[in-house]
Amino acid sequence: MEGLDKLRIDIDQCDKEIVSLIEKRFDIVSKIMETKKQMGLPVYHPGREEEVIKKVIKEVKDPRYQEVVKSIYRQILDTSKTYQSKNLFPYNVVLIGFMGAGKSIVGRCLSQSLGMDIFDIDDLIKIRLNSSIAKIFENHGEDYFRNIERETIAEISKQKNAVISCGGGAVLINSNVNNLKENGKVFWLKAQPETIFQRIKDDDSRPLLRDKMNLSHITALLSERWAKYKSVADYTIETDTYSVEEICDNIIKLLVTS
Ligand SMILES: Nc1ncnc2c1ncn2[C@@H]1O[C@H](COP(=O)(O)OP(=O)(O)OP(=O)(O)O)[C@@H](O)[C@H]1O
Ligand SMILES: O=C(O)C1=C[C@@H](O)[C@@H](O)[C@H](O)C1
Ligand SMILES: [Mg+2]
Structure with missing residues (x-):
């Protein structure tokens, strides 16, 4: 039981770091969105999502977690699209x-x-x-x-x-x-x-x-x-x-x- 408690503390610490990184990532997304808007550049870049997925998969050290990372990243990218659309197209x-x-x-x-x-x-x-x-x-x-x-x-x-x-x-x-x-x-x-x-x-x-x-x-x-x-x-x-x-x-x- 003690072992389990320790593992839960480790998970809580991990979650804190993940949340902080998600906030950091979405801050950057917001900045990119604003810059592109000001410069009149296209916001949606076809092919960019696949590029990101390929890059992050390369970062995975343990092959057992490749599918996990891929699926989480699909969710992050979808959420990022929704977040940008809500801001850019409030209609x-x-x-x-x-x-x-x-x-x-x-x-x-x-x-x-x-x-x-x-x-x-x-x-x-x-x-x-x-x-x-x-x-x-x-x-x-x-x-x-x-x-x-x-x-x-x-x-x-x-x-x-x-x-x-x-x-x-x-x-x-x-x-x-x-x-x-x-x-x-x-x-x-x-x-x-x-x-x-x-x-x-x-x-x-x-x-x-x-x-x-x-x-x-x-x-x-x-x-x-x-x-x-x-x-x-x-x-x-x-x-x-x-x-x-x-x-x-x-x-x-x-x-x-x-
Ligand atoms: N640009 C396109 N090129 C090729 N096929 C198309 C194109 N647009 C629609 N189609 C095809 O035409 C058919 C009708 O399309 P869809 O059902 O989207 O029309 P709709 O405008 O929603 O019609 P409705 O008013 O009856 O609902 C579908 O089989 C669709 O795949
Ligand atoms: O053009 C129309 O009046 C219609 C189109 C379809 O989408 C349907 O809404 C229905 O068949 C009527
Ligand atoms: Mg229709």
Whole structure:
């Protein structure tokens, strides 16, 4: 028992040193963040995380602890991203645009790159009603869906440092726009009808395109909504010829320089 007490004292001492080093590391992160902000340099450096992990792994003397150190460092780096994002982007990043524009997939990429929480409004509605969007439309009609969507957006818009991926029709309702803009910068993921058709033609989960999955219907619906997306957007993001990662990087560049 005495031996155990001694080991616990050693652990407590170790923890003190670790906490002090964590504070020291985050002080340096804060300084780097401030300097980069002042110099207008990009804050996120793709590849930097892997570089850090490789370097620290080299420092591990006992191979048994390589995985331990790796996993702790992944956590430190993730927490560091979240810490920086909270400071740099004290608002929501709101993605709007037509079905298939990439709001969900780009939202997930942004959340991962910036260490920010992601709220996909369609996904939240599915979870809340334990049903697919298609079934909600089928069983209760579009107005019912729009009401739930309105409530969900009102709730999620209270966040202050999150990525919010909207459904394609969310910004057609003014109260949604007002709520989303209250704490958010709005990015319109713009895509031409041909691109949208190619991306979603084999997916029948979108009720407004069910039985009408053709280029002329997409073109007509998109042109009805085009002016709305354009007027609501703080930024327009081209997506037709870009990969998800490129779109994500373009948005981050705008966030950092705006
Ligand atoms: N830039 C892109 N390059 C290639 N494929 C893409 C791109 N953006 C989206 N996609 C693909 O298009 C499909 C639709 O994307 P996603 O579900 O993100 O669209 P969405 O805007 O969220 O649509 P909805 O309004 O219906 O929710 C997915 O299969 C996705 O992988
Ligand atoms: O464009 C729309 O109106 C919609 C898009 C999807 O994201 C879903 O929100 C739903 O299918 C309606
Ligand atoms: Mg989506």
